[in-house]
Amino acid sequence: MNAPESNHQLQAGQRPVPDAFLQKLAARFGAQYSTAQAVREQHGRDEGSIAAPPPAAVVFAESAQDVQDAVRLCAEYSVPVIAYGAGSSLEGHLLAVQGGITLDVSRMNQVLSINTEDLTITVQPGITRKALNEAIKDTGFFFPIDPGADASIGGMASTRASGTNAVRYGTMRENVLALEVVTASGERIRTGNRAKKSAAGYDLTRLLVGSEGTLGIFTEVTLRIYPLPEAVSAAICSFPSIEAAVRTVIQTIQMGVPIARVELIDVNAIRMVNTYSKLSLREEPMLLMEFHGSPTGVKEQAEMVQDIASEFDGNAFEWAERPEDRTRLFTARHNAYFAAVASVPGCRCITTDTCVPISRLADALLDCVNEADASGIPYFLVGHVGDGNFHFGYLIDPDNDAQRQQAEQLNHQLVERAIALGGTCTGEHGIGIHKQGFLAEEAGDGGVAMMRAIKQALDPKNILNPGKIFQLAV
Amino acid sequence: MNAPESNHQLQAGQRPVPDAFLQKLAARFGAQYSTAQAVREQHGRDEGSIAAPPPAAVVFAESAQDVQDAVRLCAEYSVPVIAYGAGSSLEGHLLAVQGGITLDVSRMNQVLSINTEDLTITVQPGITRKALNEAIKDTGFFFPIDPGADASIGGMASTRASGTNAVRYGTMRENVLALEVVTASGERIRTGNRAKKSAAGYDLTRLLVGSEGTLGIFTEVTLRIYPLPEAVSAAICSFPSIEAAVRTVIQTIQMGVPIARVELIDVNAIRMVNTYSKLSLREEPMLLMEFHGSPTGVKEQAEMVQDIASEFDGNAFEWAERPEDRTRLFTARHNAYFAAVASVPGCRCITTDTCVPISRLADALLDCVNEADASGIPYFLVGHVGDGNFHFGYLIDPDNDAQRQQAEQLNHQLVERAIALGGTCTGEHGIGIHKQGFLAEEAGDGGVAMMRAIKQALDPKNILNPGKIFQLAV
Structure with missing residues (x-):
């Protein structure tokens, strides 16, 4: 057990964390309580690109009772409390921007x-x-x-x-x-x-x-x-252009084919993945697909999509029938982010996350590709394109402010475009700190006001992960 | 245009509707405003069994601007406003239990x-x-x-x-x-x-x-x-017992068959429907099913369900391939409520609406059937059983208080049972006035308190359909 640390440095916007509070927390949680610098720092960041001072302390909850007791103490002293699971969020969700403590629930894993x-x-x-x-x-x-x-x-x-x-x-x-x-x-x-x-x-x-x-x-x-579906088949299909791949997806969705997965991977991402995961995928824009159903259902779906792909000059599907081959492909896809970060030593990745109505996917995506190409910043593009959701990753030098601003500008243009096309600033990553301005634009003042009113009604002391999604008037 | 009516009778719990408010409303809405007794009465009830005094006036909104103007006037004078579409709700949603006006949006139908x-x-x-x-x-x-x-x-x-x-x-x-x-x-x-x-x-x-x-x-x-699915097939299948039909459904869902519709209809309902819709369905518990998909997919699904049904002594499927035959069957199903009400002249129908996890469907349903049979009250049973959702309709004499209480008691037992089995007091009809006690039981004091806090934050004057879902402390 670490002794409570009373000299936690207050930063702008941070709220006081009284010694008496930390002492009570330490007394209640014993070995489940830590103020060690390394523990605090590990809990004070996420996979995103924003930094903030770490929390004043970390409590490792092992039960719902632990969570209740920690929150009650926080409520008593009006101290912010940030729940922490795996630390993998991307938009600054876990940062202690107003100070307070982190409540790590990773031990509640049953x-x-x-x-x-x-x-x-x-x-x-x-x-x-x-x-x-x-x-x-x-x-x-x-x-x-x-x-x-x-x-x-x-x-x-x-x-x-x-x-x-x-x-x-x-x-x-x-x-x-x-x-x-x-x-x-x-x-x-x-x-x-x-x-x-x-x-x-x-x-x-x-x-x-x-x-x-x-x-x-x-x-x-x-x-x-x-x-588990009776039959599962995965296939990859290469295309002469991103547009051809995207148009295949649009038509597949519009025809109601119940495809289980359809991932777009651009040439940049393929090169990075080939290196990182020791694969030899053809260096052309690619769709990675999976079909679930009965054996005849899977066959039927795959034939329909192959027909559509052929119309757009897609190659013949290459099949991965064995579970280990499918896992290898989708693991490579899931590792695209890490492959990209590894491809530019010392870089930081700024990841975008827009989602648009499927009919606007080609419009949204192709203009962004042109802008990214023109910027000269190394980047990759992947997408859950069946949902109209895609991610650019801009690989920037964290010490190069101009480049960071350029990447943020690209993200800004991309989000503006998505919202203008009837889409959203975030398909799946959330708002956190990073996208609050975009939320205001997307939801409007009235929508954000409704969210604020709900927050104030349910958390009048503003202790639950304060400063995220929107700002509250002090 | 009707003149504003200032002598609207205040009932217990009703809030004042100032003359000045009605005059402004009449001036703003002209022919879209009515205080005619028949119009008010038509808007002051729904298809459920609860009665309340009618609203003080009815406004027929023709645009979002109309809705805004009406709500702003209501906000200014703290007058309740109840939105009205088709009047088909079942749990007292449309009743002006605290007075105020009804805002009929049925003309906004584009x-x-x-x-x-x-x-x-x-x-x-x-x-x-x-x-x-x-x-x-x-x-x-x-x-x-x-x-x-x-x-x-x-x-x-x-x-x-x-x-x-x-x-x-x-x-x-x-x-x-x-x-x-x-x-x-x-x-x-x-x-x-x-x-x-x-x-x-x-x-x-x-x-x-x-x-x-x-x-x-x-x-x-x-x-x-x-x-629209490429292929649609509907089939009926009769069973020796409700239990056999229900067990067929449970297994169908658990096997992941993507059945599009699966309706249970008990013998009572079949008799009523046969009379009302001039059909000659076999008087045995029945599943009415529909399959959507590709021609082979539909065939595959139907074969799987037929196999399961046969295990539970279901008869061979009788098919309705033609659209008009399918429409006839599902129209008969949709008209079960009206068929039932027509079967007992002068009756009122008290409809139940529980939904349970599919594994508990047989338990939930069969005990309710036994209780309904024992009660001697005419009733019917239909259900969207693939979701674990079913409806009893108790056909009571509206002038017979003892019978009404008995039916409410049956409903009470049925809801208690559903909640105890991990289900809900309402699968699809809502809470309205009728089920507020059950909601408290299902959601707990804490859950209802959270709902109340949201309501108070978003509608601090409590003008939007007040008195529904839960009561607010005055």
Whole structure:
């Protein structure tokens, strides 16, 4: 156990963390409490590009009671509290911009119940998506939502995450059935139940999913799981241009083909992935696809998409039938971010995350490609294009302010374009700190005012991850 | 134009409707304003069994500006305002329990835009589901959500409605993409956009869907639409018992068969429907099913379900391949409520609406059947059983208080059972007035307190459909 540290340096915008509070926290949590510099620093950052001073202390919660007790102390002293799962968020969600403490829930990582008859599972928030799937792999069921990182389920619910399977299985919005939540006053409540649908009052579950830790801290999450498909086939298809690949996707979606995954990978990303994952993918814009269903269903879907691809001069599909080959391909896709960062030693990656109506995907994407090419900044492009969602990664020199500004400018143009086309500034990463200006533009003053009013009603002391999503008037 | 009526009788719990307010309303709305007794009475009730005094006046909104102006006047004078679409709600949603005015949006019934490339449509709230499908019938797309009544889209969004297709296509929760809403202060805001997914701040769209007119009045609704399936087949299958039918459904869902519709109809309902719709369905518990997909996909699904049904002694499927035969069957199903009411002259129907996890469906249902049989009250049972959702209709003599109490007691037992089994007190009808006690039980004090806090934050004068979902402390 570390002694409480009273000399935590206050920065602009940071709120006081009284010694008496830290002493009570230390007394309550003993070895689950730390003020070690390394622990605080590890918890004071995420995978994004923004920096802030670390939290004053870190508490490792091991139970819902721990979460309640920590939040109650924070409420008593009006100290900010930031829930922390795997630390993989990208928009500054975990940064202690107003000071306070971090509540690490990664030790709350148990599967509490599996109900294969109802296709539901209830877990603690700290379990990661891979650990969850590992825990149920012998049941014949799986949980499809797969952001690039091995994120925690609590974090994924908090940012309304999705990933490569969302085109068929939806996002966390569709797949979180119920929550147990500790509120700003330290009460523990349940939202939702295990029924597949309900019309019982306000949909608190969906309000909390995507609230980025600002309305409550999740202590249990009930999710939908799916029977492993009878047949799964993955294929890659190379195209002469990004446009050809994108037009194939648009037509596939518009025809209602229930494709399970359809990922766009540009030439830059392929080169990076080939190096990083020791693959030899053809260096052309590529779609990486997966089909789920009965054997005949899978065959039918694949034939339809192959026909569409051929119309746009796509090559013949190259198939990955064996599970290990499929895993290798999708692992390479998931590692595109790391492959990119590794490709430019010392770089930082600024990742974009817009999503547009599928009919506007080509418009949105191609102009961004031209702008990125013109900038001279190394970049890559990947996308869950079946949903109209894509990510550019600009690989900047963190010490080069001009380059950072240039990348932010590219992101700015890209987001403006997405919003103008009827889309959103974030498909799956969330607002955090980084996108608050864009949210105001997308949701309008009235929309953000409604969000603020809800926040103020549910967290009147503004202790739950303050300074995220929007600013509150002091 | 009717003159403002100043002698509207105040009842217990009703709030004052000042003459000055009615005069301003009349001046602003002219012929769109009525205090005629018949108009007020028509707007002061729904299809449910609860009665209340009618509203003081009815305004027929023809534009979002009309809605804003009416709400602003209501806000100025703290007068309740109740949005009204088709009048088909079942739990007292439309009753002016605290007085005030009704804002009829049925004239706002236009399709504003259809985007078949993005599978979206934007409509005004007063269009009914049938009118919407009629408007897009030549596009090759359809909107699947079909509560029994030809409800308005605004009303369906307000109660988070669903129906027979929800097992495959989801409910209004999954199918409302975005809203334009007039808030309690008369501001007009947009929530959501046409992107298929978004992680941009609080999910105001899903908070508003199901809020029963208590947080805002919808002026535009953007919905998901679906390509008409290449192949559609409907079949009926009779079973020796309700249990056999239900076990067939449970296994079908657990195996992940993407069945589009699966409706349970009990013997009582079949007799009523046979008489009302001049059919000759076999008088045995029945599943009415529909399969959507490619021709081979439909065949595959149907074979799987037939195999399961046979295990439970279901008969061979009887097929309805022609569209007109399918329509006849599902129209008969949709008319079950009216068939039932017609079967007992002068009766009133008390309809239940629980939903349980699919594994508990047989437990939930069979005990309820036994209790209903024992009661001696005429009743029928239908259900969207693929979702675990079912409805009993108890046909009571409205002048027989003992019988009404007995039916309410049956409903009480049924809801208690559903909640105990991990289900909900309402799958699709909503809370309204009738189910507030059950909501408290289901969501707990903490959950309802969170809903109340949101309501108070977004509607501090409590003018938007007050007295629904929960009571606010005065």
